Amino acid sequence: MGFQYRVALAFILIQSLIMSTLSVPTLQLDTAQAVLELPSRHGPAGLPVANATRSFWIDTPGANPLAKEGSQGELTSDADVCIIGSGITGVSAAYHLAKHFEGREDGGTPVKVVILEARDFCSGATGRNGGHLTPSVFLDFVNRELAYGPDEARKTYALENYTASELINIIEAESLQRAVDFVASSHLSLLVTERELNFAKADFAAAQAAGLDLDHIEWVSGKDMSETYGTSFPASRYPGHNLWPLKLVAELYKIALKTAPSKFSLKLHTNTPVTSITSASSTSRRWSLSTPRGAIQCSYVIHATNGYSSHLLPHLQGPVGIVPTRGQVLALRSASPLSEVTTASWGGNEGFEYWFPRPVESGKEENPLIILGGGREASGPNFEYYVTDDSVVQKTVGKVLRDFLPGVFPGKYEKGREPEMEWTGIMGFTKIGDPFVGPVVKSSELDTREFEGQFIAAGYSGHGMTRAYACAEAVAGMVAAKLTGTKWETPEWLPRHYLTTERP
DSSP, X not given: OOHHXXXXXXXXXXXXXXHHHOSSOSSOHHHHHHHHTSXXXXXXXXXXXXXXXXXXXXXXXXXXXXXXXXXXSOOOXXXXXXXXXXXXXXXXXXXXXXXXXXXOOSOOOOEEEEEEOSSSTTOSXXXXXXXXXXXXXXXXXXXXXXXXXXXXXXXXXXXXXXXXXXXXXXXXXXXXXXXXXXXXXXXXXXXXXXXXXXXXXXXXXXXXXXXXXXXXXXXXXXXXXXXXHSOOSOEEEEXXXXXXXXXXXXXXXXXXXXXXXXXXXXXXXXXXXXXXXXXXXXXXXXXXXXXXXXXXXXXXXXXXXXXXXXXXXXXXXXXXXXXXXXXXXXXXXXXXXXHHHOSOEEEETTTTEEEEEOOOOTTSOSSOEEEEEOOGGGSOTTTTBTOOOXXXXXXXXXXXXXXXXXXXSTTTSOTTOOOSEEEEEEEEEOTTSSXXXXXXXXXXXXXXXXXXXXXXXXXXXXOOTTTHHHHHHHHHHHHXXXXXXXXXOOOTTSOGGGBTTTOO
16 A cells, blocks of 8 residues: 555544544635635625524623614704714724714814614624634734735734733723723634644744734644543634623724713714615704604714625625624533533634633532524525525524534533523624725725725625724724824834725
8 A cells, every 4th residue: 555545544534533523514615715705695784683593692681771862752863973883893983983082172063973773782793703812923924914915914004903902902901801801811713624724833933934923822732631631633723812802892882982071072872773864954964864863964874784894885795795694592401511612712623613611600510601693504505605694593594503512522512501691793704804894985996085984894605703993993093093083103013005085
């Protein structure tokens, strides 16, 4: 038997063993990307459905006191800035605007900002995601460097590091650790195939050669992973964080609300979907936003609607824009105590799966609740692209998610145990995997005049928690510069190819 044949046979046997322990298919990322880039017959996204699945983050009793804020009574009719969407992007934009005008010295009338939300507060992707606040420290560096050069590649990671560090700074400065269930621990990226391991090593080497500081990265062998964590897959390990996303957004909103009230006015209207944007009849305002409760006139609009962006901006439909993509998450009780499961957060299988244990309250159940998301690669040939219905769960995805952790960690998760909650949410994916940030333009024309005064930060491709805050800061800075007649300067951490006016 020749050497090459023996290597091939060993590879097949290894893959067979992996498939026997993993409930999900492996090596699907390239296929998913190819499907994402296919021409689409789908039209613009619709509005969020009214009867969404119940999310652990949103529907745990007492978790969302702002749920119906501003949904009754008189609708604000006039504002300087309208922000559409009350997730991490929309509220971060309001927060940054508030901080900008905190130092205003001209004594003028307060800048009026309104946040409009189609459903309850923070009921979109932020209220339905995996709860991670861990930057992508080097993965996919080779592809980014090939596409954009080393400087731009470095900035994609700088932005994520900036987002995480700034949010952690706010949490610590405001003593919000308990309020947002903040956990600082480690993050492990499981490398479940030889190909994934080789790609990760190549990304690491390229990132290190390009000057990224990767001293905090550890490579953990399958043997050590088995002894420490109970899984035989090798991994890279680095610092990671997780939290309750909706509670973080609520705290940012409260900070913005009390920041410089004599210079900055903020109003939230939930259950107030924006159905269209047209030119305003008022000579003092540029845009009129129609809602079932009436119209609101404003000078500037920030689109923070992520997967639903093409509803109001139809030119962003399809692979040239932002593709709505349904994700699925469940809350599953571990069969082992937290001391065995550990507080680490996880990702694996080319990023399709991600999970972490929730904090355990003293005197209550010792076995932690695990928040687990993923399974799109098992959903069928379309990977849940162009799906905007989060009122149901996908049965096949639910089945592989139930079986996933028992296969990865034999004995630590009970086979057949049903999740305590299961839900779906709509993400926004882009062809290049990076968001749209900046003035709204038609990509074929790069002309801002048709949408003058409209801005967007959306399309995070499943990485919103580590990118949205910084992208919102950039867009808020652009709007503040327009309001004050000053020049906006590009932050050093913002990749230029994120900008709508410079997008490839």
